[in-house]
Amino acid sequence: MLAGAPIVTALGRNEVCIENYKGILEYNSALIKILTKIGSIHVEGKNLNISYFTNDEMKITGMIHSINYVNNK
Secondary structure: OOOOOOEEEEOOOOEEEEEOEEEEEEEOOOEEEEEEOOEEEEEEEEEEEEEEEOOOEEEEEEEEEEEEEEOOO
């Protein structure tokens, strides 16, 4: 396992927890783009909301349609 790699935990279709992220690239009710050490994570859906975030963890809620990993290289 890569040190500092993101950990994505999906709890059903309405909640995702992301650990080890670097920043938020884009945030609206249909798409949230998260920057990580190895690329970005795109969460797509409806009524998306960041319920809380700390320096290394966040919780996204809403109707989640997809979670995509994008290599930025």
